[in-house]
Amino acid sequence: xxxxSQNPRHKITKRGQNVTFRCDPISEHNRLYWYRQTLGQGxxxxxxxxxxxxxxxxxLLSDRFSAERPKGSFSTLEIQRTEQGDSAMYLCASSAPLDxxxxxYFGPGTRLLVL
Amino acid sequence: xxxxxxxxxxxxxxxxxxxxxxxxxxxxxxALHWLQQHPGGGIVSLFMLSSGKKKHGRLxxxxxxxxxxxxxxxxxxxPRDSAVYICAVNTGTASKLTFGTGTRLxxxx
Numbered sequence: 001x002x003x004x005s006q007n008p009r010h011k012i013t014k015r016g017q018n019v020t021f022r023c024d025p026i027s028e029h030n031r032l033y034w035y036r037q038t039l040g041q042g043x044x045x046x047x048x049x050x051x052x053x054x055x056x057x058x059x060l061l062s063d064r065f066s067a068e069r070p071k072g073s074f075s076t077l078e079i080q081r082t083e084q085g086d087s088a089m090y091l092c093a094s095s096a097p098l099d100x101x102x103x104x105y106f107g108p109g110t111r112l113l114v115l
Numbered sequence: 116x117x118x119x120x121x122x123x124x125x126x127x128x129x130x131x132x133x134x135x136x137x138x139x140x141x142x143x144x145x146a147l148h149w150l151q152q153h154p155g156g157g158i159v160s161l162f163m164l165s166s167g168k169k170k171h172g173r174l175x176x177x178x179x180x181x182x183x184x185x186x187x188x189x190x191x192x193x194p195r196d197s198a199v200y201i202c203a204v205n206t207g208t209a210s211k212l213t214f215g216t217g218t219r220l221x222x223x224x
Contacts, residue, residue, distance in 0.1 A: 035212075041216055042201055042215050102146070102210055103160050103163050106158035
């Protein structure tokens with residue numbers, strides 16, 4: 001297994017367009033997280049899944065954002081009607097908690113630029 | 116005020132120096148993580164701590180639960196240690212991470 005992968009790695013779009021990002025977690029990991037990181041800041045939590053169930057969503061996740069993990073494996077994050085403020089690095093992480101201890105493994109991120 | 120604060124924000128050191136990065140948090144936690152982020156974005160988990168001290172190679176992480184404080188030490192620093200080091204916590208029983216803003220470390224020859 002090569003770890004968490006994300007596609008695309010870079011995306012440039014015009015304001016108002018829709019974009020979709022994909023995350024493929026480590027295969028045996030049942031938890032999957034999405035985070036957003038803007039320049040010079042630490043990542044911020046967006047949402048997470050346990051298997052196919054979306055268990056928590058941040059208030060940062062406006063109605064324009066939707067995430068799915070239909071078969072409990074890969075996940076997609078869609079942003080509709082993008083705004084310039086959506087420009088950021090979108091990070092995916094996965095984990096397999098053991099004895100209530102959990103190390104998250106991060107993908108390389110998708111860098112979004114909205115013009 | 117952020118729940119997780121790091122200091123310093125930026126740090127420049129010469130090769131071989133001993134480095135300390137500090138993290139303070141204001142909430143109850145179940146675990147604290149130290150992460151390393153290289154240019155380009157990739158994040159690697161270095162340590163997960165809930166008490167005491169952990170060591171891996173030249174890296175040492177400590178945590179004081181009573182004082183709500185953790186430190187990351189790098190001994191015999193090397194230019195390849197140059198990266199952003201991020202402190203993150205699991206608050207309460209939450210599995211999501213809450214992150215500090217990171218410490219940018221530059222180690223020069």
